[in-house]
Amino acid sequence: MVTQQQYMEQILAKYNLKEADIVPLKKKRAVIEDYVRSRYGSKMATFYYSGSYAKGTAINLKYDLDLCIYFKHNAFSSLSEMYNEVYKVLNEKYPVYKQKVAIGLKYGDDNIDVVPARKIDERTDDANLFVTSTNGQIKTNIPKHKEYISQAKCRPTIKLMKIWKFRHSLHFKSFALELLTIKALENCNSDDLGEQILHVLRFIRDNVQNVKLVDPANSNNIVSDLVDQNDKVNMKNNADASLRKEQWNDIIW
CATH class of the missing domain: 1.10.1410.40 (Poly(a)-polymerase, middle domain)
Incomplete structure (x- = not known):
């Protein structure tokens, strides 16, 4: 007789997101990153995976490949300028649409969220996002989110x-x-x-x-x-x- 622990392990195996599942999205991510780097160069600090895949909590029923672009703290005069500039640049190559803090991007059959972020300073991974619905801002920290899930x-x-x-x-x-x-x-x-x-x-x-x-x-x-x-x-x-x-x-x- 299968125990409840064994049953849960079977369910996890059934919906396990395999690396092969994500390879096509990773290739698209690399293309987007190369394109953004070619346009912004020294203004960029780093490129992060974000969302469930980055945190190791994705399942194969529904998964995506969210990307977060960390710009240096002095890259733009304002967060709205950063968001709208990245939107414009991405729109030169892909169909895009604005979301609360992300820019939705259509790449073939896949929808990829790109989140522009500006570092608060160069000593921390804290960064501010532009909130389109309020013209305000919200602080985030992608590495801290990953660490929190990992430590739990x-x-x-x-x-x-x-x-x-x-x-x-x-x-x-x-x-x-x-x-x-x-x-x-x-x-x-x-x-x-x-x-x-x-x-x-x-x-x-x-x-x-x-x-x-x-x-x-x-x-x-x-x-x-x-x-x-x-x-x-x-x-x-x-x-x-x-x-x-x-x-x-x-x-x-």
Whole structure:
């Protein structure tokens, strides 16, 4: 008889994102990076993968290759100039569209988000993003996000919760779900993946509508405030329904 730990391991294997899956996107990333470097040269500090792939929490049901361009702190006179200049340059080669902080780019059949960021200074990885909806700014730190996920040591459970979310057709921001899972597991004493999933589901049922999720790279960015209230209610109701199921294949499959 398969144990719940073994069942979870089978689910993880089923939806494991293999390196071969990501190779085509990596090649496109290299083309975009070369193009941007050719246009900005010494203004650039570095190029980061961001998003779930960079943090090691991606699954093959849904994944993307977000890119973050770190410009030097004196590269542009303003964040709006940076964002609009990068938008213009990318639009010379690709179909693009503006998002909250990213520039959506259509490359063949793939959609790639490119996020321009300007370093606060050259001694830190803190950087500011331009927020198109408010003409404001928000601080981020890509390496710190990666480090936070790594130190939490719960990537398998995060992946399982993303699979659960996808299978139940729920809309909930990926970063928020990562933070929610980590917070839920703070008081979990079991290494069994099945027990961890049940623990997270109970936490969602009881707390998702009111829990405060803070960006580890920016204490002023309350990630939970960016999640629609209806999405929180749907998460709560689906978590409650899942906890009432008797078979694992009715909860996550």
